[in-house]
Amino acid sequence: MQKIVILTGAGISAESGLGTFRDEGGLWAQHRIEDVATPEGFARDPALVHGFYNARRMQAAKARPNTAHAALARLQRDWPGEVVIVTQNVDGLHEAGGAEEVIHMHGVLAGALCAACGHRWPAPEEMAVGEPCPACNGPTARPDVVWFGEMPYRMDEIYDHLAGAAIFAAIGTSGQVYPAAAFVHEAIAAGARTVELNLDPSDTVSSFDETRFGPATQTVPAWVTELLGQSE
Structure with a gap:
């Protein structure tokens, strides 16, 4: 049966109260990306970076999945073929909405990573500078998120x-x-039909066969309903 691969970004979680990079007044607007989302920024000021991700972790823990997350979980459950969700988001709302085996290419806020030995473990609500790794005891704990300049997972x-x-x-x-x-x-090279669902056109919008614009809580459930109707 046909495989569906879905890439999600910050826009699917915006209606759950989690801001995107471009939102005014959000967490990202208060900091330079170079300071809080790069290895160099962490080396310069680990306290600032930990504080930023502690705030994001707290914000994400309070967020609830919306109907777009639930619709993709429904598609995974009811589509006769495989549905693979790849997300750039680190919030965990896909799983909270019922999705399974989500590929988190940029890591997760709920995870901690040892910069020395690569061990991973559940992050505490607040991480601090010099927090020890449970495996090697090195004071090298960092958020398990992919920063700019690092290779996605x-x-x-x-x-x-x-x-x-x-x-x-x-x-x-x-x-x-x-x-x-x-x-x-x-x-496209694999012969797939491509669709963009977005609030506004992306920088790559011209590459897609089909586009649907509007809030994710409206466009995604409608798209999923159409797909499942076609599969019956």
Whole structure:
């Protein structure tokens, strides 16, 4: 049966109260990306970076999945083929909405990572500078999120899925962050039909066969209902 590969970005969680990079007044608007989302920023001021991610972790813990998250979980459950969700988000709302085996290419706020030995463990609500790794006891704990300049997780697996996709959808993404912005071209090369669902057109909108604009809580459930109707 046809495989569907879905890429989601910050736009799918915006209606759950989690801001995107471009939102005015949100957490990202209060900091420079270079200071809080790069390895160099962490080396310069780990306290600032931990404080930023502690705030994001607290914000995400209070958020609830919306109808767009629930619709994708429904698609996974009811589609006769495989539905793979790849997300740039670190909030965990896909799983909270019922999705399974989500590929978190940018890591998760709920995780901690040892910068020395690579061990991973559940992050405490608040991480502090010099927090020890449970495995090697080094004072090298950091958020298990992918920063700018670092390689996203599970890329080989993602490209394998894109090579087998019959349908590729990008939901709530800006098309500005690579390598995710190029996934549509990988899908096109595999012969997939492509669709963008977004509040506004992304930077890669011209690459898609089909576009649907509006809030994710409206466009995503409607798209899923149409797909499932076609599969019956």
